[in-house]
Amino acid sequence: MTSKVPFYVSVVLLILVGIALSIFRHQTYGVPWTPGETRQVWDIEARIEFGAQGKPVKASLAAPNTQNGFTLISETSSSSGYGVSYVSTDxxxxxxxxxxxATGPQTIYYKAQFLVDPQANVDAVDPSEEEIxxxxFTGxxxxxxxxxxxLANQRSADDLTFTRELIKTLNDAENQNxxxxxxxLSKVEALDKLLAYAKIHSRVVGVIELEDGRRRQTIQQMNQVWDGAQWILFNPERTNQITVQNILIWDQSNISLLDLVGGQNSQVHFSMIVQEVSPQQATNDKVQADGLLNFSIHSLPLEEQAMFKTIMLIPIGALIVVFLRVIIGLKTSGTFMPVLIAVAFVQTQLFTGIVGFLLIVGTGLVIRSYLSRLNLLLVARISAVIIAVIMIISVFTVVAFKIGLTEGLSITFFPMIILSWTIERMSILWEEEGAKEVMLQGGGSLLTAVLVYLAMTNSYIEHLTFNFIGLQLIVLAGIxxxxxxxGYRLTELRRFKPLAED
Incomplete structure (x- = not known):
């Protein structure tokens, strides 16, 4: 007797791999588990104004990058007559x-889009090797x-608490030192110098405070302190360290926000708005921005994505059919014909699909009963049924259009070959088993198709199957x-009803 241990090990591995892939996709790409969630995207526009002096102009603006909590998904520029390029340095x-x-007043616009992304973690360069x-200072x-x-050293335990104590002291109006x-010196400059004097790695950065609808905001300077693993942001006006929820670091080098050659009286102002986007759009933007090695459906063109959105639902339908046939014992005409009919229902809507299915199959059975009297060969008979199904669909579609039932136009989504085989099987079943068996299998097929349709159109199932490829492995393990x-099917247990009554 063959051992089933390898089989169950394979099933467990499929489930574990499916769960691992789903968790990886959620953690890495930020895909939510439920369809109702949205993602925030910040549109931030920098407006550069200056007066040109009638000679060549070169304007260089510090540009932001992906950082902890934010993923840069796009950047554009609007500058009439100017050439633009993006330069990366160390x-x-x-x-x-x-x-x-250029002569006279000039205005240049730079726009960046940032996705609020908790999974965005940028590896910081360790400055420990650099000499401070x-x-x-004067005497x-x-x-x-x-x-x-x-004083701060006595009241602190590490570099971060040391920084907090320095900020407290700098904000103490009664402290003469x-x-x-x-x-x-400003508080930012004073804190930076004090940290450097204490041989603590720190830097000054330019930040923007995110606020929806904010206009003409200027960049602020804050301090960052290295804690041994990452840069921690501090506002010298406050004693607590700053979280990244509403603070975007625009300039990390602190060399200069704007360098201008050939102009004067320059100003830089920032405006921003926030918008909500779908999880799918957020995932697409993140994949394109990060250049991630992405084997998901989101890496395909949109046309192919739309096609796979339906295809990825078919395994769910297969699982339902297997459960109904193996556990419940429901009879269907064909193994997975109900799944294909349910896919057609998704396109036609449920009521229109049921009516169309009954009309096509009913009319096809009448035509098939006539063909059976001609004693045709199987191939010729099936071919004739296929042509008859096509004619039936054509006639019903034209009639529906003429009487104003536009829903009837979607009947063309029915799989013609599958319907032809269904009509053939039901006709043979009628001849061999009788009308009762035809009604049982036909009704079971229709009921199964309706249940599969309800599962396929569920927003949670649609979201999970499309966004988490690992779910397919879990479905495979279940099948x-x-x-x-x-064992016994549930419908077979009725045979034991007399025993239960006794």
Whole structure:
């Protein structure tokens, strides 16, 4: 007797792989488990204004990049007559506009779209190997800096708490050392110098506070401190560290926000709005932006995606058919004919599909009964039935259009070859088993098709099958397990009813 252990091991592996693929897709691509969720996309526009001096102009703006919590999905520029290019260096990205000659007021627009993406994690370059350049202070300010560092060092346990204590001291209006240091320095500059003097890796970054509908916002400077694994953002005006939920880091290099050659009186203002997008659109944008090695349906063109959206539902229909036939014992005409009929119902809508199915099969059985009297060969008889089905569909479609039933036009979605074989099988069954068996199998096929249709049109099932390819492996494992069932069907238990009554 062959052992079934390898079989059950294979089934368990299919289930585990399917679950792992689904979790990986959720974690990596941000695909939600339910269809009702949406994703936020921020449209941020930088408006650059300056006066050109009648000579070649070169404007270079610090450009943002994908960062923790945000994925850059697109960037565009609007600048009449200017050439534009995006330049990446070791420290930052910049958008550069150039023109041979320009005079008078100039306006350049740069727009970036960011997807709010909790899965976006950028590996930061470890600055521990870099040597910190110690800042210089004048005599009195150096003594004040040392006093502030010593006080913060006593009240802290690590670099992050040390930074918080420094910020508290800088915001203490009664602290004379802080007042002396802030006499010629801003809080951002003072904190950066104090951290460097204490030999703590830090940097100044330009950030934008995200607020829907905000206009003419200017960039703000904040401090980042290296905690050994990542950069932590601090606002020197507040003592707590900043989360990335509403803060977007625009300029990480702090070299300059805008470099301008050939112009004067430059200004940069930011405007922003937020919009909600579907999970599918968010996934497509993320895949294209990150260039991820994506083997999902989302990597295909939209036309093929639309086709696979229906195809990926067929395994669910197959699972339902196997359950109804193996466990329930429901009789159907053909094994998976109800699944194909249900696919047609998806296109025609349920009521129109049922009426069309009954009309086509009923009329086809009448024509098939006449063909049986001619004693034709099987191939010729099937071919004649196929032509008859095509004519029936054509006639019903024209009649529906003439009487104004536009729903009847969708009857052409029925699989003609499958219907022809169904008519042939039912006709033979009528001759061999009688009308009762035809009604049982025909009614079972129609009931199964309706149940499969209800499953296929469920928004949760549509979402899961289209977005999580691993679900197909779980369905396959379920079908394999059902295939090992050899017990009684539920419909067969009625034979034991007299025993139960006794």
């Amino acid at each position: 420290t930052d990205r910049r958008a550069e506009w150039t023109i041979r000659n 350049e110690l800042p210089t 009195p300010t150096e003594a004040a800096a040392k006093a502030l560092i010593e 802080a007042s002396l240091l802030l006499h010629n 394999l397990l059902l295939g090992t069932y050899t």
